[in-house]
Amino acid sequence: MDYPKRKLIMLPGPTNVPDRVMDAMIRPMISHRGETFTSLLKSVTEKSRHLFQTTLDPVVLTASGTGGVEAAVWNLVRPGDKVVVPVFGEFSTRLAETVELAGGEAIRVTSEFGTVPSREAVEDAVNKAGNLKAVFIVHNETSTGCAVPYIEQLAGTVREKGAFYVVDAISSLGGYAIPVDKWGVDVCITGSQKCLAAPPGLSLLSMSKRTEEYVRKNPPKVRYFDLARQLDFLAHGETPFTPAIPLYWALDEALTMLVEEGLENRVERHAKHAKTFYSILEAMGLKGFADPKVRSNTVISGLYPEGIDEKQFRKRMNEEYDIILGAGFGALKARMFRIGNMGEVSTAHVHRTTAAMALTFKKFGYAVDLGRVSAVLEQAA
Numbered sequence: 001m002d003y004p005k006r007k008l009i010m011l012p013g014p015t016n017v018p019d020r021v022m023d024a025m026i027r028p029m030i031s032h033r034g035e036t037f038t039s040l041l042k043s044v045t046e047k048s049r050h051l052f053q054t055t056l057d058p059v060v061l062t063a064s065g066t067g068g069v070e071a072a073v074w075n076l077v078r079p080g081d082k083v084v085v086p087v088f089g090e091f092s093t094r095l096a097e098t099v100e101l102a103g104g105e106a107i108r109v110t111s112e113f114g115t116v117p118s119r120e121a122v123e124d125a126v127n128k129a130g131n132l133k134a135v136f137i138v139h140n141e142t143s144t145g146c147a148v149p150y151i152e153q154l155a156g157t158v159r160e161k162g163a164f165y166v167v168d169a170i171s172s173l174g175g176y177a178i179p180v181d182k183w184g185v186d187v188c189i190t191g192s193q194k195c196l197a198a199p200p201g202l203s204l205l206s207m208s209k210r211t212e213e214y215v216r217k218n219p220p221k222v223r224y225f226d227l228a229r230q231l232d233f234l235a236h237g238e239t240p241f242t243p244a245i246p247l248y249w250a251l252d253e254a255l256t257m258l259v260e261e262g263l264e265n266r267v268e269r270h271a272k273h274a275k276t277f278y279s280i281l282e283a284m285g286l287k288g289f290a291d292p293k294v295r296s297n298t299v300i301s302g303l304y305p306e307g308i309d310e311k312q313f314r315k316r317m318n319e320e321y322d323i324i325l326g327a328g329f330g331a332l333k334a335r336m337f338r339i340g341n342m343g344e345v346s347t348a349h350v351h352r353t354t355a356a357m358a359l360t361f362k363k364f365g366y367a368v369d370l371g372r373v374s375a376v377l378e379q380a381a
């Protein structure tokens, strides 16, 4: 296999990984039942507490984000349980399906893709459901570029019902803050390859006290994702099964970078660059896909002008500028682009991506007012 050329990865995951994070993986192999791994796990756990803003220990699973979501579902949902799931894109659709695979009754609250279900509609479903077991909600719908603006507010309604509140923040945590203890989120899940700017392959999951108690008292019918078992091993500095040790080194370094920058600064940086992206796309005369009221700071979705072949466009961006853009999802796949504004994202990334897009549009015969674009870039610099 050829060694791949370094590209600017503007995907909604995986994202660019800083060299110091990649380099952290090149260490001699160690035993996962030895002192060095215990120290590494302790370090990762402490920094993960900072990420989730929790006093309890989050668990790190050797699995991509889907594994974290499955763990949450299979540990909390039992056959016949009622679970409210807002559905407004691919990942929330999958979430509802996973609840059903575990035997739960998914009560879907839907909205057109590109929007999010209203808070009232979700609260209505929560209030109407008798014996509600949980609400599972995707915070940032990566397939459409929409972020739910009422994660904190919904918590109170869910708590009043005595239900569990589970948030899939796979493409947002680190680019957004979700202080799980303060907001009352029972389980929050994120992935290593998005806003944390680590390689793919790990899923991080926080649990509230009552979730810990529930999973201990109610063992799930799964072994690998048994969260009580994960907690028991974590208590003595190990994981139940063989962890992807090099990825833990990388995650530790990525979380060190997050702590150095400060979560608040990191969230602000994501918001700032998202704003520039949206302003430039508008200056290019492009339409966003997401409803502006709920558009995401970590996934920028937009529509190509009529007549542009999205595959050809991305191919040219790759071949001529070494930039990898995300494709669309679902019915609008042929017209949609997605840009990951995550992790390492910087002014240089935004300028390079948008300047290359503007020039590529010109080559495809779509007139971009470069003067307008550069005025926005100058202002944002």
Ligand SMILES: Cc1ncc(COP(=O)(O)O)c(C=O)c1O
Pocket: 012, 013, 064, 065, 066, 067, 069, 091, 138, 140, 141, 142, 143, 168, 169, 170, 171, 191
């Ligand atoms: C919101 C959301 N949930 C779940 C997933 C699945 O994560 P993974 O592909 O890491 O398994 C993704 C991946 O993009 C996601 O964005």
